[in-house]
Amino acid sequence: MTTSDLHAPVRLLVIEDDQETADEIVSEFSEAGYEVRHAADGPQGLALAGGGNFDIIVMDRMLPGLDGLAILGALRQAQISTPVILMSALGDVDERVRGLKAGGDDYLTKPFVMAELGARIEALLRRPALSRETVLRVGALEMDLIERTVRRGAREIELLPREFKLLDYLMRRPGQVLTRAMLLENVWNYRFIAETNLVDVHVGKLRKKIDAPGEAPMIQSVRGSGFMLIANG
Amino acid sequence: MPPGAVLSLTRLPMFRLALLYSALFAFSTLVLFAFIYWQTAVVEIQRVDGQLLHDAQFLGNLKPSDLKDTIDNRVMPDFRRVAHAGLFGPDGARIAGNLPSLPDNLKFNGTVHRVNVPAAHLTIRAVGLPLPDGTRLVIGRNVESLDNLQTVVIHALELGLVPAVLLALGAGGLASQRTRKQLQKVHETAERIMKGDLRERLPTHGGGDDLDRLASSVNHMLDEIARLMDDMKSVGDNIAHDLRTPLTRVRARLERARESASTQEEWQVTVDRAIAGLDQALRLITALLRISEIEGGRRRAAFEMVALHQIASEIAELYEPIAEEKEVEFSLSLAEAPLIAGDRDLLSELISNLVDNALKFTPAGGRVRLSLETGPGGLILAVTDTGPGIPPELHEAVFQRFFRSDASRSIEGYGLGLSLVDAIAKLHGFTLEIGDNNPGCVFILRCCE
Numbered sequence: 001m002t003t004s005d006l007h008a009p010v011r012l013l014v015i016e017d018d019q020e021t022a023d024e025i026v027s028e029f030s031e032a033g034y035e036v037r038h039a040a041d042g043p044q045g046l047a048l049a050g051g052g053n054f055d056i057i058v059m060d061r062m063l064p065g066l067d068g069l070a071i072l073g074a075l076r077q078a079q080i081s082t083p084v085i086l087m088s089a090l091g092d093v094d095e096r097v098r099g100l101k102a103g104g105d106d107y108l109t110k111p112f113v114m115a116e117l118g119a120r121i122e123a124l125l126r127r128p129a130l131s132r133e134t135v136l137r138v139g140a141l142e143m144d145l146i147e148r149t150v151r152r153g154a155r156e157i158e159l160l161p162r163e164f165k166l167l168d169y170l171m172r173r174p175g176q177v178l179t180r181a182m183l184l185e186n187v188w189n190y191r192f193i194a195e196t197n198l199v200d201v202h203v204g205k206l207r208k209k210i211d212a213p214g215e216a217p218m219i220q221s222v223r224g225s226g227f228m229l230i231a232n233g
Numbered sequence: 234m235p236p237g238a239v240l241s242l243t244r245l246p247m248f249r250l251a252l253l254y255s256a257l258f259a260f261s262t263l264v265l266f267a268f269i270y271w272q273t274a275v276v277e278i279q280r281v282d283g284q285l286l287h288d289a290q291f292l293g294n295l296k297p298s299d300l301k302d303t304i305d306n307r308v309m310p311d312f313r314r315v316a317h318a319g320l321f322g323p324d325g326a327r328i329a330g331n332l333p334s335l336p337d338n339l340k341f342n343g344t345v346h347r348v349n350v351p352a353a354h355l356t357i358r359a360v361g362l363p364l365p366d367g368t369r370l371v372i373g374r375n376v377e378s379l380d381n382l383q384t385v386v387i388h389a390l391e392l393g394l395v396p397a398v399l400l401a402l403g404a405g406g407l408a409s410q411r412t413r414k415q416l417q418k419v420h421e422t423a424e425r426i427m428k429g430d431l432r433e434r435l436p437t438h439g440g441g442d443d444l445d446r447l448a449s450s451v452n453h454m455l456d457e458i459a460r461l462m463d464d465m466k467s468v469g470d471n472i473a474h475d476l477r478t479p480l481t482r483v484r485a486r487l488e489r490a491r492e493s494a495s496t497q498e499e500w501q502v503t504v505d506r507a508i509a510g511l512d513q514a515l516r517l518i519t520a521l522l523r524i525s526e527i528e529g530g531r532r533r534a535a536f537e538m539v540a541l542h543q544i545a546s547e548i549a550e551l552y553e554p555i556a557e558e559k560e561v562e563f564s565l566s567l568a569e570a571p572l573i574a575g576d577r578d579l580l581s582e583l584i585s586n587l588v589d590n591a592l593k594f595t596p597a598g599g600r601v602r603l604s605l606e607t608g609p610g611g612l613i614l615a616v617t618d619t620g621p622g623i624p625p626e627l628h629e630a631v632f633q634r635f636f637r638s639d640a641s642r643s644i645e646g647y648g649l650g651l652s653l654v655d656a657i658a659k660l661h662g663f664t665l666e667i668g669d670n671n672p673g674c675v676f677i678l679r680c681c682e
Contacts, residue, residue, distance in 0.1 A: 097535070111520075113517055142604075162550045162551075162553070162554075188547065188550075188551050189547070189581075190547075190551065190581065190585070191578050192523075192578070192582050198551060198552070199553065201554045201555050202551075202554055202556050204554075205554050205557075
């Protein structure tokens with residue numbers, strides 16, 4: 001788990017009625033240095049969230065008293081734009097679309113591993129601004145978006161279009177854990193569980209080209225969660 | 234309706250229909266007879282009146298001296314023509330004929346009308362004619378025959394109508410009784426089926442009537458329900474089995490670790506394996522939920538126009554490195570296809586499952602080909618491989634949940650991929666077939682327009 005690099009602790013609100021799930025989330029993120037508050041039902045959650053003093057909200061889709069979508073609607077109505085991750089046991093893609101339409105920023109289907117939630121929270125907290133830069137740089141790695149060329153230091157790297165797309169996504173999120181599901185969803189627009197180790201194969205191919213023998217590895221595997229591009233060398 | 238309830242006859246639609254028809258029949262017969270009677274009476278009166286006028290004119294033109302004689306000797310004996318005649322003096326006294334007195338209310342204006350002759354207790358149609366010498370001539374005719382006609386008509390009505398109505402009611406009653414018995418049987422059978430005996434079938438007698446056809450439709454439906462129940466049961470058994478396997482393993486590992494694990498590292502390995510086992514069980518459940526969600530058909534509401542060749546090319550891009558890794562030659566031939574209505578995510582899941590399967594079962598050095606063409610009947614998407622193939626007798630079975638052929642058991646997979654593919658194809662109204670590629674197999678998806 002990587003902590004945010006903001007100076008003040010991240011303020012996280014968890015709105016979740018299942019006590020065990022809530023406890024898991026609260027202790028996981030408290031340990032990681034977050035300032036975590038918990039609301040066990042809809043009205044309480046809305047009251048807390050409405051204060052606007054949070055950096056991120058993790059909220060169950062089905063809540064007693066007030067539905068998750070209703071809370072989301074009320075928050076967005078009140079111009080509170082705190083990023084919200086919806087969690088739901090419903091794997092239904094329609095549910096996901098509805099959640100995102102109602103103003104949710106991400107949608108996570110239960111059950112999930114904590115690392116997945118952690119990575120998605122980090123991704124939202126460090127959402128890359130829409131940059132107009134035409135050259136991306138991470139350490140010695142440089143990507144020219146116009147010429148569509150990549151070089152590491154002086155070494156030119158030939159990439160296939162699909163590899164270019166993946167590296168583009170990684171280079172906009174350096175130092176950030178990116179899970180397999182996030183890569184599938186965001187790079188390939190693919191929204192279900194792949195049975196094959198698709199992502200590993202793609203990242204493996206890219207890694208062979210980026211990290212030449214003898215060079216410090218830039219594309220790192222994060223055990224149990226996914227991959228990360230770091231500014232090594 | 235409680236079982237064994239005695240159905241009263243009038244509550245049966247069939248009998249009510251018979252009643253209604255009888256009433257309609259009776260009414261229309263009455264109207265018909267009334268019309269016949271009325272028409273006959275009018276014609277008869279016109280005929281009688283015509284004769285009376287004709288005769289009155291003839292008699293009126295005779296010389297008064299001949300008149301008396303003619304009435305007595307020629308008119309009176311002719312029973313076919315004039316039944317009653319009389320010649321009366323200006324004072325009303327009878328001069329000749331068989332009328333004892335002048336009829337009441339007789340107008341001497343040369344028209345025929347109905348009058349009473351009280352002295353003879355008669356009602357006749359008569360015409361009165363004043364003669365130049367002051368005497369008055371009356372001739373008339375009995376219309377008793379019309380009364381007879383009325384009697385005949387009423388008789389005919391009684392003879393025809395009453396038995397017909399009784400017959401209709403009787404036949405209706407019998408038919409209703411028969412229907413009632415059949416319905417009662419159907420009802421009892423339905424009761425037994427509802428109590429859980431799904432092998433029961435409604436009685437049919439092969440007559441091909443409506444009730445029979447209904448019964449065989451219901452029986453077909455019951456066959457289908459029984460088949461689905463069997464499927465459900467075997468799916469349930471399979472789920473239980475496939476879930477129990479990883480869970481049992483997890484349990485055994487945890488138990489062993491509690492007994493013997495001593496180092497942190499040993500614990501970690503055990504926990505990691507336990508998590509992997511639970512993940513496997515969870516993936517299975519998720520896949521099942523997805524299939525039932527798709528089969529529920531709600532997603533059809535979210536259909537939009539999608540380009541199948543684009544989806545296919547995205548999936549191909551996703552799987553190219555996998556093919557390279559496995560040293561399988563992966564080729565593409567995608568014709569630009571017209572847009573079709575569909576769910577983008579599900580269609581890409583469908584294609585990716587077919588490609589995934591093909592790559593999984595094709596050994597190194599083999600070939601997998603993804604193609605899309607526009608045929609006469611619509612789009613044809615095909616995934617061809619050079620793997621072990623699927624024997625023809627299993628072509629249907631592979632789409633069933635949890636099916637895994639013996640050959641594929643050694644290869645990782647949950648047996649749900651193809652049922653998912655099938656569910657998605659059905660949702661879109663596409664047909665999916667399996668063919669032989671010798672060696673290997675080909676999955677053909679036909680997207681009809």
